[in-house]
Amino acid sequence: MAEVTQVERPVKLAANFPEIAIEGVTKKFREGATALENVSFGVEKGEFVSLLGPSGCGKSTLLKLVAGLSSVTEGTVTVNGMTPKNARELVSFIFQDATLLPWRTVERNVGLGLELERVARPTREETVRQMLKVVGLEKVAKRYPRQLSGGMKMRVSIARALVSRPRILLLDEPFAALDEMSRDRMNEELLRLYLEQQWTVMFVTHSVAEAVFLSTRIVILAPHPGRVAHVEEVRLPWPRTEETRMTEEFEHEVGRISRLLRGVKSGEAREVA
Amino acid sequence: MKRQLWLAANSLVVFLLLLVVWQVAVKALHVPAYMLPGPRAVARAVVERFGSLEQSFLLTAEEAVVGLLASIAVGVAVSLMFAQFSLLRRVLYPYTILLQTVPIVAIAPLILMWAGPGLISVAMVAFLICLPPMIANTTQGLVSVEENLVHLFLMHKATPMQVLLQLRLPHALPNLFVGIRISAGIAVIGAITGELFAGSSRVGEGGLGYSILYASGQLETDYLFALVAAAAVLGFVFFFAGMFLEWYFLHNWHEGSRLETQE
Numbered sequence: 001m002a003e004v005t006q007v008e009r010p011v012k013l014a015a016n017f018p019e020i021a022i023e024g025v026t027k028k029f030r031e032g033a034t035a036l037e038n039v040s041f042g043v044e045k046g047e048f049v050s051l052l053g054p055s056g057c058g059k060s061t062l063l064k065l066v067a068g069l070s071s072v073t074e075g076t077v078t079v080n081g082m083t084p085k086n087a088r089e090l091v092s093f094i095f096q097d098a099t100l101l102p103w104r105t106v107e108r109n110v111g112l113g114l115e116l117e118r119v120a121r122p123t124r125e126e127t128v129r130q131m132l133k134v135v136g137l138e139k140v141a142k143r144y145p146r147q148l149s150g151g152m153k154m155r156v157s158i159a160r161a162l163v164s165r166p167r168i169l170l171l172d173e174p175f176a177a178l179d180e181m182s183r184d185r186m187n188e189e190l191l192r193l194y195l196e197q198q199w200t201v202m203f204v205t206h207s208v209a210e211a212v213f214l215s216t217r218i219v220i221l222a223p224h225p226g227r228v229a230h231v232e233e234v235r236l237p238w239p240r241t242e243e244t245r246m247t248e249e250f251e252h253e254v255g256r257i258s259r260l261l262r263g264v265k266s267g268e269a270r271e272v273a
Numbered sequence: 274m275k276r277q278l279w280l281a282a283n284s285l286v287v288f289l290l291l292l293v294v295w296q297v298a299v300k301a302l303h304v305p306a307y308m309l310p311g312p313r314a315v316a317r318a319v320v321e322r323f324g325s326l327e328q329s330f331l332l333t334a335e336e337a338v339v340g341l342l343a344s345i346a347v348g349v350a351v352s353l354m355f356a357q358f359s360l361l362r363r364v365l366y367p368y369t370i371l372l373q374t375v376p377i378v379a380i381a382p383l384i385l386m387w388a389g390p391g392l393i394s395v396a397m398v399a400f401l402i403c404l405p406p407m408i409a410n411t412t413q414g415l416v417s418v419e420e421n422l423v424h425l426f427l428m429h430k431a432t433p434m435q436v437l438l439q440l441r442l443p444h445a446l447p448n449l450f451v452g453i454r455i456s457a458g459i460a461v462i463g464a465i466t467g468e469l470f471a472g473s474s475r476v477g478e479g480g481l482g483y484s485i486l487y488a489s490g491q492l493e494t495d496y497l498f499a500l501v502a503a504a505a506v507l508g509f510v511f512f513f514a515g516m517f518l519e520w521y522f523l524h525n526w527h528e529g530s531r532l533e534t535q536e
Contacts, residue, residue, distance in 0.1 A: 067428060069428070088429075091428065101440070101443070101444075102526045103444075103525075112429070113429040116435055144526045
């Protein structure tokens with residue numbers, strides 16, 4: 001399932017060990033609609049995989065299955081060899097909106113996970129302090145979410161996800177609500193953290209440019225019912241910076257992926273890759 | 274701030290004007306005092322009988338407070354149960370609406386019969402009238418939590434208790450305070466209604482409702498007016514106490530509960 005690749009990888013891989021394995025997954029909703037049909041692919045340790053596809057292709061549903069927030073109708077999802085529910089300790093989920101608790105200050109939002117897991121207060125506060133520094137929010141630690149901009153809220157959300165030291169990060173269109181400038185900046189920051197922390201990442205997005213900039217591989221899903229249409233290596237060197245977006249290679253990759261995506265949208269790609 | 278003072282001054286002027294018109298009309302048209310006393314007569318009644326007026330005021334306040342606090346405690350407890358057990362909610366929720374539609378004056382005599390006259394039965398009437406808005410609002414807040422927030426808690430292996438007390442309950446606070454504000458207003462009405470039936474164990478002494486009944490029986494119309502005014506003041510006090518609590522607990526994080534005068 002894991003493809004042989006000549007593409008340079010930013011994070012050294014354990015030999016072909018799929019950290020996330022999705023095999024023959026079908027998801028039907030109670031109302032009878034089929035969200036996903038016979039979806040199979042693997043995500044290796046240290047990979048950054050984006051899920052791309054038109055709305056209705058079930059990409060968010062797939063992410064929820066990996067998080068164990070929803071269960072498969074057929075097939076299996078394993079995370080680090082475990083069921084998704086048992087693997088939750090390794091996983092952090094970042095939602096489309098910041099999903100902050102408005103009654104908690106920034107620092108108490110960031111510490112939420114540790115609090116729920118009953119980590120002792122001194123450890124908790126120290127970890128939170130460090131993490132706020134990492135995302136550059138130490139100055140607003142005592143503020144409430146309503147006093148923050150959209151970008152800052154998202155930063156808090158990311159800090160909260162990182163505090164529990166995940167190995168696997170699942171992101172569901174996390175920057176969709178941000179303006180392009182903040183979005184680009186958040187992407188660069190996410191990549192910096194990814195290289196530093198060596199996570200395995202699954203990232204749902206609508207934006208081809210975002211997917212190309214961030215990913216080692218892109219999975220393109222086709223809709224109605226959701227299925228894998230293409231699995232593409234991103235041919236773009238590491239490390240990627242602000243400058244990467246200006247290069248011809250980047251333009252070219254975005255063009256290539258966009259064409260594949262357009263094919264899926266117009267129904268040309270009926271074959272499962 | 275200036276603008277609000279100006280508005281307050283205007284309301285005061287209108288109030289004083291009304292008093293003047295009232296006084297002049299009563300004098301000019303020779304209305305008998307037992308039908309409609311003038312404001313000066315009412316003021317005199319307030320001063321002369323301040324002791325008993327104060328006593329009635331405090332008694333009614335006490336009954337309303339007991340009823341209100343009980344409705345908050347029971348209302349929140351029932352709502353938490355409803356939020357945790359959706360089957361329970363679906364089966365029992367219609368009855369809380371039923372409770373709201375049964376006219377309180379119809380059950381008040383029953384309560385008097387069961388609990389006997391005095392503070393307990395009056396507070397019970399206030400409690401019953403306060404309970405439905407408490408349950409309806411609090412439950413609404415508890416169950417309307419965004420799905421992703423619940424997911425977030427589940428990702429951290431939160432127990433159902435943690436989801437209830439650390440997510441649903443704080444999320445429901447704004448609704449809970451709406452419930453308290455509504456109930457605070459009607460608690461006084463409930464207590465006075467209760468007193469009309471279950472007033473007092475001693476003749477001539479009781480809360481505002483009881484005294485209103487007594488004063489009208491004695492044709493002490495000036496004192497009756499004083500009692501009505503006292504009841505209105507009591508209602509105001511409760512309402513603003515509820516508003517203050519809401520502001521005090523929520524103004525840090527909840528948009529709707531911040532006073533507009535902050536800028």
